[in-house]
Amino acid sequence: MFTRQLHNADTSKVAKIPDPRSPNYRMGDYGYGKQGVRVFQLKKDGPIHSVTEFKVNSHMRLRTHKEYYEADNTDIIGSDVQENTIYVHAQRHGLRTPEEFALTLTQYFIETYEQVEESNLIVEELAWDRFGEQEHQGYYKGKQHNHAFMRNSNGTHGCEVVRTRQGSPLLIGTFYGLRVVKTARAPFTGYVKGDMFSEGDMDDRILCTDINARWQYSKVVDIDFKTHWLKVRDLILQSFAGDPEKGVIITSVQYAAYVAERAVLEAMPEICSISISLPNYKHFPFDFSRFPPIEPKANVIIANPADTPMGLGYAQLDRLEK
Structure with a gap:
């Protein structure tokens, strides 16, 4: 229930309280x-x-x-x-x-x-x-x-x-609850398929995800927290979207998480660790083949969004201590 630090997290430091009446048990978290x-x-x-x-x-x-x-x-x-x-x-x-x-x-x-x-x-x-x-x-x-x-x-x-x-107090910033979608430059190819694959390579796709990020501060003084939070948010979103005209190629949600984390650590020395989790919500083109022929509209794709089941990619990036 209690927050544990992101950076160099050590589960052995979680409280372990022996039970004086039952030496065979001990309390972990409380x-x-x-x-x-x-x-x-x-x-x-x-x-x-x-x-x-x-x-x-x-x-x-x-x-x-x-x-x-x-x-x-x-x-x-x-x-x-x-x-x-x-x-x-x-x-x-x-x-x-x-x-x-x-x-x-x-x-x-x-x-x-x-x-x-x-x-x-x-x-x-x-x-x-x-x-x-x-x-x-x-x-x-x-x-x-x-x-x-x-x-x-x-x-x-x-x-x-x-x-x-x-x-010092441990301070972790959080940003979550924003759904974003990228409609170009989001291929997914070259992954292991074997006998169980069903989707196949996609040279491009609709990539939809929720932004879920947590980051740990190395200090808690002399920070304008509102401006700071907006900067972290913008760095994550810019890493996902890229240039407003050309965009950026995102090959997986794993890659999207890593490049966003690296952008934050490179720009913000007061952050020592960041963790980003990105679900992958399918937006596959709807299959009209079982219906009477429909005249397609030029440059229009009708997709069927699905929240579950979903893929998930996540990573934590730490700044190495010198």
Whole structure:
């Protein structure tokens, strides 16, 4: 349940707590918290309003484990306390970026409760767009609406923070929930077929995927998190799409993941590790052969999108320590 670092991850470091009454067992992972706390902030600057919304998951590990082994709840900080603290923290500090909110709130939990050994926050922004100048924003022909908004669908900005009493906090940025499609320069050829293949080589195809990325920061200070997240997102999307006129050849989702990760690490030295997962949603041309002849339309392909079953490619790229 708790976040583990991407860079040089070592599963042996996961907590292993012996059971004092049952020496043949030991607890691996543990913790508790509050899931799915949604916080909505409305700011009024005269007639012009702005809105921000976060979804927060708060988890904790305590120094003792008597709530498990001894049925003793005296160290537990209630999940309702965690939930209410999220709202109080939002009122005191405001909602600016998921990273800032998670870093300051985990610090508060660690400093306020001496029995907390580790505080874990997952914060996602549920973004809103103002009705505005473009048709997809609720067309107002050169104007923006003062107080009307619609849900943004350009991918979710999120983060995960793990803070312990030792060392710097672990900060992982996240970007997911954006579906993209590439309709040219996406061949898939030369793969192993044997006796079980059914699709055959494709000199070109419709390549559709969801962007799912996580990256680990090597530092957490002196970073403009909003600008930084947008830069990571743009580097990933540019790697997938290429030049706006010529595009770029993508031979597999595995290759797409790797070139995007390399682009991010090369451009952003403050990131030490990045992981990208890309599903491959089939968009095969529909088979009309079993129907009466249909006069095809020039330069038109009718495809049948399918989310399952799906292929999947993923990779993690780490910056080597000098």
